[in-house]
Amino acid sequence: MTTVVVVRHGETDWNSEGRMQGWAPVPLNELGREQAVAAGEWLAGRYDVDRAVCSDLLRTRETAARLCEPLGLVPDGDRVAYRRAWRERDLGIYQGLTYADMYDRFPEFGLGEAAVEAATETPEGGESLLDLRDRVLDGWADLLAEVGDEATVLVVTHGGPIHFLLGHVKGLGVRDAFLEHSMANCGVTVLEHPSGAPAAATADPATVVRENATEWADG
């Protein structure tokens, strides 16, 4: 069995302002750095992590550096990889707008619905939701192929990729995967994938053990 511990990055100022980041190189803010340290300590008491695969954007690199230390991983070492497959959706020209701006554009929908309406388009220079899902599921299949069957792997990524990973495992469509999940900063989601089973596009046998856990904040 492969255990995959998936963590969303810590808070940034753009998160607290409700601005959509896409691939913008936005750093963690002070709260985000504290969240990553606390989540790392919490994980270290529960998981024996063999390696990590992280989105290569700034906010996930900064989060990974803080998660790795208590887990005994070296952020620049050869057990930690940075992959574009785990990046957030590329928002193209929408990068930097607020959710409220999107709501202005699609006032006939509620906030979440407006996000979906916006999401069904491919923003100029960016990715559609389907593009994102395909990229993340390729990353998921690559990850399962390259780690050992008994490995425990940390994945440090973003809200969008986690929504689609959960949607894939639960067999949800794009719209439900996008609307029915919510990830806190440094929320921890754990998936278990049986040895030898395929990371199939349908009927992935992985199970969800934790979803968006934030108990690290309670201590």
Place this chain on the structure above:
Amino acid sequence: MQGWAPTPLTDRGREQARRAGTAIAAAYDVDRVVASDLRRTRETTAELLGTLDVEPTFDRRWRERSFGELQGLTVEEVFEGHPEYSLLHAGVAGAQATPPRGESLIDTRERVVDGWEALVAEAAPDETVLVVTHGGPLFLLLAYVRGQDFETAMAEGWPENTGLAEFYVRRTEDGVTGDVRRGGGRLHEPVADRDDTHPAGREEGTAAVTERVADGDGVDPESE
């Protein structure tokens, strides 16, 4: 840095554009309107044309510089966090530096000068064309027409929102020459100080360029 983000005008930006439109209608007899196709210049154009009976055409070449993956960062974050893009820090290399999937200043200038040359080439004699664009293209066009390098141009300052520059173009047998008659200041009374700042750095109106195109003998009709 908004780049190509479809940010709307603020209420103050709309008011600025309405005032600029009134001032332009009083000062110029506009024959044709060309505008950047981004949202903020489309909205500015609609407000400007409240007093002018001209159908605008939209042209990508008058867009703001694309900052690619740096779009949405503040000016300080871009130029202090990434000094390789700064003319002050990096000089010529700063003008050539291309943000990931964005445009360098040189790329942007090439595109804007393309737009300018096409506009001049297709202009009728004595036509007055209103161009609605952004700070970057107007800065670059002023420098280009004045024959200034970036360092000299930076010292002239950055065009203000709904500032207006006027270019007078002569076509003679020897080619095309352009003069800058107004450098980008406002034609209208300023609108009260901003109270509606936006975290994404919403623009308040956008620089407008009026250029006048003359033909033939190179005589300035206004001096006759």
